Amino acid sequence: MKRPTIIDIAREVGVSKAAVSYALNGRAGVSAQTRDRILDVAAAMGWRANSAARALSNDRAASVGIVLTRSPEDLRTEPFFMQMVTGLEQTLSVHGFSLQLAWTADTATELATYRRWWAERRVDGVLATDLRVSDPRPALLRELGTPAVFFGTAEPMAGIPVLRVDENDVVSSAIEHLTGLGHRRIGHVQGPPELRHTVRREEVLNRIVRESPGLAVSHERGEYTEEGGVRATRRLLATPNPPTAIIYDNDVMAVAAVVHAVELGIRIPEELSVLAWDDSMLCRVVRPALSAFAHDIVNDAATAARMLLELVETGVADDAELTRRRLVPRTSTAAAPVG
Amino acid sequence: MKRPTIIDIAREVGVSKAAVSYALNGRAGVSAQTRDRILDVAAAMGWRANSAARALSNDRAASVGIVLTRSPEDLRTEPFFMQMVTGLEQTLSVHGFSLQLAWTADTATELATYRRWWAERRVDGVLATDLRVSDPRPALLRELGTPAVFFGTAEPMAGIPVLRVDENDVVSSAIEHLTGLGHRRIGHVQGPPELRHTVRREEVLNRIVRESPGLAVSHERGEYTEEGGVRATRRLLATPNPPTAIIYDNDVMAVAAVVHAVELGIRIPEELSVLAWDDSMLCRVVRPALSAFAHDIVNDAATAARMLLELVETGVADDAELTRRRLVPRTSTAAAPVG
DNA sequence: GTCCATCGTACATAGTGTGTC
DNA sequence: GGACACACTATGTACGATGGA
Secondary structure, three states: OOOOOOOHHHHOOOOOOOHHHHHOOOOOOOOOHHHHHHHHHHHHOOOOHHHHHHHHHHHOEEEEEEOOOOOOOHHHHHOHHHHHHHHHHHHHHOOEEEEEEEEEOOOHHHHHHHHHHOOOOOEEOOOOOOOOOOHHHHHHHHHOOOOEEEEOOOEEHHHHHHEEEEEEHHHHHHHHHHHHHOEEEEEEOOOOOOOOHHHHHHHHHHHHHHHHOOOOOEEOOOOHHHHHHHHHHHHOOOOOOOOEEEEEOOHHHHHHHHHHHHHOOOOOOOEEEEEEEEOHHHHHHOOOEEEEOOOOOOHHHHHHHHHHHHHHHHHOOEEEEEEOOEEOOOOOOOOOOOO | OOOOOOOHHHHHHHHHHHHHHHHOOOOOOHHHHHHHHHHEEEEEEEEOOOOOHHHHOOOOEEEEEEEEEHHHHHHHHHHHHHHHHHHHHHHHHHOEEEEEEEOOHHHHHHHHHHHHHHHHHOOOOEEEEEEOOHHHHHHHHHHHOOOOOEEEEOOOOOOOOEEEOOHHHHHHHHHHHHOOOOEEEEEEEEEEEEEEHHHHHHHHHHHHHOOOOOOOOEEEEEEOOOHHHHHHHHHHHHOOOOOOOEEEEHHHHHHHHHHHHHHHHOOOOOOOOOEEEEOOOHHOOOOOOEEEEEEEEEEEHHHHHHHHHHHHHHHOOEEEEEEEEEEEEOOOOOOOOOO
């Protein structure tokens, strides 16, 4: 099948290709009748702008990119990115934008990907997630001038629109939930320390502890993995005065820890309450079922897409807030054991 | 940042842009010294071919696409597509190809996406999965002339290279596993009936039953969802002569069914054995842990990417076989109850 | 007259500023 | 002044032509 060009349309209608271009782009310069004839013929021929030609001509790829930098194992169990992609696509496709996806094993390759995409003009902008403590990406993206949106940061970022997440909010309700049940010694199993929101949650928790006499929180690293979650849990429970409740920075660690604890004969929630960030089917099927903080990633991703499109179009975009996480209480949290 | 073009390089070196193009593409037509100087200058300037210009010039987008047509809920629990994407990317990025991703809610939109991609020349080829019983995609892709590879079909396909999956193989070992444990009445909870491999598995199972006196299999539809899996299980167990073992077409249904059965007081595996297609963390954490058939999607996706690249380059590609599924025995399958 | 290095230019397609009737 | 055409832009590729050895 031969794909029609505006020249084919021009020949068919008997006008110049400039007229066709004006008509197809809804610009002045053609009479209403000519415009209609052109549009009819274009529709009949099934014309679609060649994306390469259009990109070359107006320096727009009509495409945005996202780079996933997580281990294949993480991606396998984390539903996060799939939901992200669905949310992005819902908005992007409406605006005729495509989504480019890359997967890289490390930050160096991620940076190289941004450079390559930009140098090749493959994308008009990128969406970045998982801000790190010492993150080279904002500087690179600013240097390149690549329009970018950061997903899920605590603070605004100079020159880069962000979707802010309010960790105060969730952490407070987590602590309220647990202290309401009588817990005073709380464990916290954290994600990778290089992630900014791992640090952020620790800070927020520590602040709350300082403001709440009689409350104690101990942090342990869990790295988001099953083994990490189990190891951190063992360390917490081996302390002289072990916590009666543990908060996990993601569902994978929490679920693995619950399975492990049950095998060790630890009764949940009678002896130990467990609460997870990120809800998923895992939380529902494990026994006891996990109380968890769900969030609406699909919706947030759609917001991110709108911000990115606006940034690409106008050069600026306002920050936005992620939708709040919502506590889904199940059977893994209950009153603290007495004593 | 101004991005350099071959004209900038030509000016800098003092040659024509044709010479630069030849040098950068490793073609004959320039002397070794000139080539080296050009390459040096290009590297110093950080030149990268503008993908739009290159695509326009040689009618190659250096990009392939994949359309996901599953409900957002499915995508959330199914790790399949993330693994797919990682596997594809590993191979594509080495060859300088990008991956375009689209998510659509139904087949009509999926077809429209192929049409649009092709009309806009956004991709050089596409990868398709989940062949349906009456599938309009092969015909459309043939009509458009879009190079395409189908992932996971039982039969070869006229004009379209496929990654074949041998259902005989898995189904046989599933049945061997269960009959070896003494099971004679086996239930089968199926995926959506419109998927070709749902039908295929039913056919293969029925053939094996015909060849095995004393063996009986009953099929029920489960639609790949938690609720579907639970409902189908209830229907199977409500029959006068219920199965002693059930095979599920995916892990989500199997896990949901196990959770439900345990709640009803059905002892697994003493009273009922459960076996799942597709392994995942869900199978590992549910209790009892699920025996499942794992497969190496990342590796298979890499194969698919290689086939697609070859198809795009040469116009032909040989069919290949998916890697075999491997039984991961856990505690959900055991000897059939006596009587 | 052959061969190689190199250049000029047409081409892929869409968009747009300027000129003409 | 409205409706249109022409010529040029964007960048990289590739064919045919030209010059020198």
